[in-house]
Structure formats: C-alpha cells, structure tokens
Amino acid sequence: MRKTAALVAFTAAAFAFNAPAQAQDMAGKVQVKVMGTAVLPDGNLKEVKFVSDDIAAALPAEFNTKADNNYVPTLAVEYFLTNDLSVETICCVTQHNVEGTGGLDGAKLVDDARIIPATLTAKYHLPLGLPIKPYIGAGATYWFVFNEKPGSTAKALGVADTDIKDGFGAVLQAGFDVPLNEKFGLTFDAKKYFIDRTASFYDANDTLVLKTKHDLDPWLLSAGISYAF
Template sequence: MKQILAALLVGSALFAAPAAAQDEKGDVQVKVLGTAVLPDGKITAVNTDTINLPANLQTEANDNYVPTLAIEYFVSENFSIETICCMTEHDVDGVTGLAGAELVADAKLIPATITGKAHFDLGPVKPYIGAGATYFLWVDVEPGAATVPLGVTETDLSDEFGLVLQAGMDVPLGENGFGLTLDAKKYWVGTTASWYAGNTLAIETEHDLDPWVLSAGVSYRF
C-alpha cells in the first residue's frame, strides 16, 4: 500500500508536467508553505490494559510547525487536483489521569493527502474549496519517557485512511505566475496506539487525531 501511494503521488506530478505548455496561464502550480499542524489525539477507546490505567486517562498530541510543499494540477481553470509533501513530528502526553506524562515520543508522520479543489474568481483574490482523502503513514514512533520505567520496549501507531476538507485563497502578484496563498485543512482520521513489553501487548488505545492544518506561503504557476 505504501509503495502504491508513493507511485500515485509521483505519477500525478509527472502527468502534470507536459500539460503546462498547453495553457498560457499554466496548468501546474507549486506552493512553498509554512504549516501549523494542530492535532487532537484524544482517547476514544481502550482495547487492552494490563497495567490498570487511570479511569479518567485522557491524552493529547502536541502541535508542530513545519515547511511543506504543495503541487497542484489544473484540470480546468476552475478545478484542480492537489497533493502535499511534508513530515511532521508529535509527542502524545497525558492531560488527565497521568497529567504531563509523555506516552509517545517523536512520532514522525507523513500525511499523504490528495484533494480536488473548486476555484472561484473574485478579481484580485481567487478563493477555493476542496475535499479529498488522506493516508496517515507513521514512519518512526518511540516509547514515551513515562512508559519506559513500566517495561515498555516498543510503541506503534497504526497507519490509517481518512477524509479532509479544504478552503483557502490564492492572490496572484502580477502576470508572471507568482502569488501568495493561504490554506486551511480539517482532517478526520484516527490511529490505534499499541505499547509492548517485549512481545506482549500491554496497552492498546484508539485515538482521534483530527488535526487542523493551517498554511501560508508563496506560489508559482507555470
């Protein structure tokens, strides 16, 4: 599945390249963005608990701020397909029950995302709305500092599909293809967290991540 997703993303970028010459406005837009990733991370279910977790245990994932790259292909002047490239890193900490305890450390996430976007022309401002799908791919997860003394040797977060809604605006700067862009995405996606002591599953919980992803930056259409 991971190889298929990577091939689709690369393929979409290669497909867009020859089309750029067909439209004087350009069919491809590249965006370089600064992005705030603001997840939730709350527990929605406890499937396995061999250490008697506090009954009121609740968690949250910390925010992260990263550079991102977006590549957009305009099927027509009013409809485009966009994918993003970034990696974000998060800890998961207790907020009640084990307040302040680090349960997951340095979890690195690739939020593979593709959206279809409808564009509107309001003169100098080009707003858009969009919707699509995402696949949250966890590439590295470490046990939190609070779990190691309990004998935890490994922590996993499950890769999951989800949905995303998007809205934003592009502001062209003259006729040379450059512009400014603002973008907001809301994701609905979860994960199952598993803590192991050796080969034994000690804790398994389900979480809603559901992040807001807010971006601003520059664009170039060609």
C-alpha cells in the same frame, strides 16, 4: 497561533482587494506552492481496546491524551483541469509527542512519532472575478507513521516498543490565492483532517500490554508563495 494566522490572512485579503485584478487562464497549468504549516492535532483518547492487568493497575480511573503541535515546511503541487477545477497533492513530515491529561497529566506516552500525511484533494476555485481567488476542496489522506517510541512514563510502566498504525482518512480544505503577476503569488490554506489511529504498546517480550484508539483530527494552517507554469 490560530489568531495570528487569521490576522495575516485577513491583512493579505485586504491588500488583495485593493490590487488590480489579473485575469489568468489557468487550465492545463501546474502551480507549485512552498509554505510554512502549523500542524495542530487533537490526540484525544477515543477507546481503550486492550489493557493488561499490570498496566491497568497503574492507570487512574479517568485519563485522556493529547498530541503536541508542530510547525513544518510543506510542498504542494496543483494541476488545473479547468480555470475553476484543480487537483492538489501536498506532503510534509511532521513530528509529535503524546502526553497524558486528566489523571495522567504530564505523563510521557509516545515520543518522536513522525507522520507523512500524504494528501490528495479536488478543489473548486470560486469564479468571483476578484483579485483574491478563494477555493474550497475535499479529498483523502493516507498517513504513514514511523519512528514512534515509548515516552519516559510508558517506559517506567514496562513498555519497550510502540506502534501507531498507518491508515486512511478524509480532509476538507479552504483557502485563497493572491496572484502577484502571471507566475508568482501568495497562498493561504486551511485543511481539517478526520482520522483515527490505533496505538499498540508492547513489553520487552513483545507482548501487547495496551492498545488505544485516538482522534487525531488535526488542523493544518499554511501560508506561503506559489509559482505557476
């Protein structure tokens, strides 16, 4: 998937360099982007913060976790403060499962965790005078996590409920826009998130039996169309 996204971006860039440059005054304009996004999280286990005796007896000496990938539509809205500076917010809803690796290889730990990664970045558009318009950016994100459920393996160990905490993180961004005319264009974007989340597992009596911390740190790779007004 990552190789395919890179090939598409490279091909678009090659065509853009052969296209006529279109100087645009973007200051004060709004640009809306509709994109397809690959959400590629890590999910690596960072810390076991608490484990009950019963759960500890069922866990192997060494294990880890991973979250699966997802592919979702994404909406971005960007406001240009000047030709070169803008702020952008994006939003999507993505769904992931968490499985075990190592000694827990294939274990189903969390199902159907849905995430809204509300994100705000400040972007600098490099004034290169080229048809392709690259940019870099950085900002903050707040993840709303809901609908998470214990996976089948966790249920077999007596887990009846799972809670993954909402919280803040940071994000770096890079990409480029390819104007097609004064209003429409193509857009390619990559974001790297830096965020840890804590997962708590409870038994049928609502007693905490396991609490873990995970590096999610996903890549969001997006491509789509833009409309400026």
